[in-house]
Each structure stands twice: as structure tokens, then as C-alpha cells.
Amino acid sequence: MIISIINLKGGVGKTTTAIALATAAQRDGKDVEVYDTDPQSSASLWAMSAEESGDALPFPVIPANIATVRAAERKCKGDQAKWVVIDCPPNGHVMDEAMRVADMVIVPTTTGPADMVKAFETAETLSSRGIYYAILMTRTVARTLTLRQSLSELEERGASYFDAQIPNREALKNFFGNSFGDDLFGYEGVYEETKEGLEDGD
Numbered sequence: 566m567i568i569s570i571i572n573l574k575g576g577v578g579k580t581t582t583a584i585a586l587a588t589a590a591q592r593d594g595k596d597v598e599v600y601d602t603d604p605q606s607s608a609s610l611w612a613m614s615a616e617e618s619g620d621a622l623p624f625p626v627i628p629a630n631i632a633t634v635r636a637a638e639r640k641c642k643g644d645q646a647k648w649v650v651i652d653c654p655p656n657g658h659v660m661d662e663a664m665r666v667a668d669m670v671i672v673p674t675t676t677g678p679a680d681m682v683k684a685f686e687t688a689e690t691l692s693s694r695g696i697y698y699a700i701l702m703t704r705t706v707a708r709t710l711t712l713r714q715s716l717s718e719l720e721e722r723g724a725s726y727f728d729a730q731i732p733n734r735e736a737l738k739n740f741f742g743n744s745f746g747d748d749l750f751g752y753e754g755v756y757e758e759t760k761e762g763l764e765d766g767d
């Protein structure tokens with residue numbers, strides 16, 4: 566399977582989602598690789614830092630480009646046992662290619678009107694290309710007006726979204742450069758929904 570993590574906006578939790586989802590998939594016995602297509606190299610730096618501190622990530626993080634993304638399409642698109650999770654920059658040809666080859670695109674977004682506008686723009690691009698996607702709300706704060714409004718906007722627009730939400734947690738922020746422990750901060754649910762969605766799509 567190829568799961569691409571995409572949002573036209575930066576700083577919304579894409580890299581965190583890629584690493585946490587890959588961790589959940591690896592723990593469920595999938596053969597996982599993360600492809601880092603972002604020139605900022607955040608996922609690669611995360612993996613390098615984890616390795617240097619003796620806490621290596623349980624899957625490879627591979628710098629990738631349009632050619633490697635295309636090769637992944639040949640290698641594992643639709644293959645249930647192999648998961649390639651592609652962490653993307655917020656624009657550019659490699660992001661377009663990662664969209665095209667994906668079995669599913671996850672669109673992480675922070676909540677609030679301005680952030681949701683970008684998530685819907687991303688979702689519309691994906692829908693217009695016939696690509697299966699779901700929006701994932703990250704850094705949520707329970708029982709806030711912002712969260713309620715963002716949820717009702719998702720409903721009103723008929724967008725596809727995860728029931729699971731990722732709460733705003735200082736501890737999660739501090740995971741950059743480390744492996745995850747037992748707690749995946751809600752990403753267990755994201756993994757389960759992703760897996761179910763992909764199975765239903767077959």
C-alpha cells in the first residue's frame with residue numbers, strides 16, 4: 566500500500582503523522598518504509614537523531630524523489646503487506662506524484678477556520694483527481710468552539726475524515742528524534758481506520 570501524507574499548508578503534523586502511522590503499521594506486522602520527499606528532510610533528520618541516541622526507528626526512512634515514488638508504485642501499490650508512507654512537502658511535482666500513486670492520502674490539519682480552508686482546498690484537489698483521502702484533525706483541544714466548528718464544517722462539506730483525532734500534547738511534540746513508546750497518542754486509531762478504509766476499497 567502507498568499512503569501519502571499531504572496538505573498544501575505547512576506545520577500541520579504531516580511528518581509526525583508519517584512517523585507515528587508507520588510505527589503503528591510496523592507493530593501490526595507490516596513491512597514498512599517511510600519515504601521522505603520533503604527538502605526540509607524532517608523525517609530523515611528524525612530517523613538520524615533517533616539512531617544517534619540509540620533509539621532507532623523500527624523502519625527505514627528513505628530520502629525519495631519523483632523517480633523513487635514511481636518505483637514504489639510498481640513495487641507495492643495495492644500490496645497489503647507492504648506499506649510505503651510518503652511524507653510530502655506542501656507543494657511541487659513530487660507531491661503531485663505522491664498523490665497520483667497513493668492508495669490513500671491522509672490530510673492532517675490543525676483546526677480553526679484558516680487551517681481548515683487549506684485542508685478543504687487539498688481535499689478538493691484530491692476529489693477532483695479521484696483520489697481516496699481522509700482529513701485528520703491534529704493538535705485538537707477537547708470541548709473547544711474551534712473543534713466543534715471544524716467538525717461541523719467537515720460534515721457540512723461532506724468531506725471524508727477520520728473519527729480519530731490527535732490531541733495537542735506537549736509529549737508528542739517532544740517525540741521528534743525518538744521512537745514512540747506504548748502510547749501512540751491516537752495514531753493507533755488512525756492506523757486502524759486507514760487499514761479498514763484500504764480493505765474496503767479493494
Ligand SMILES: Nc1ncnc2c1ncn2[C@@H]1O[C@H](COP(=O)(O)OP(=O)(O)OP(=O)(O)O)[C@@H](O)[C@H]1O
Pocket residue numbers: 574575576577578579580581582603605607655703704705731732733734735737738739741
Ligand atoms: N499532536 C501534536 N501535539 C503537539 N505538537 C504537535 C502535534 N503534532 C505535531 N506537533 C508539533 O507541531 C510541529 C509541526 O509538526 P510536523 O513537523 O509534524 O508538521 P509538518 O506538517 O510536517 O510540518 P512541515 O510543513 O514543516 O513539514 C512540530 O513541532 C511537531 O512536533
Ligand SMILES: [Mg+2]
Pocket residue numbers: 579580581603607608652
Ligand atoms: Mg514535515
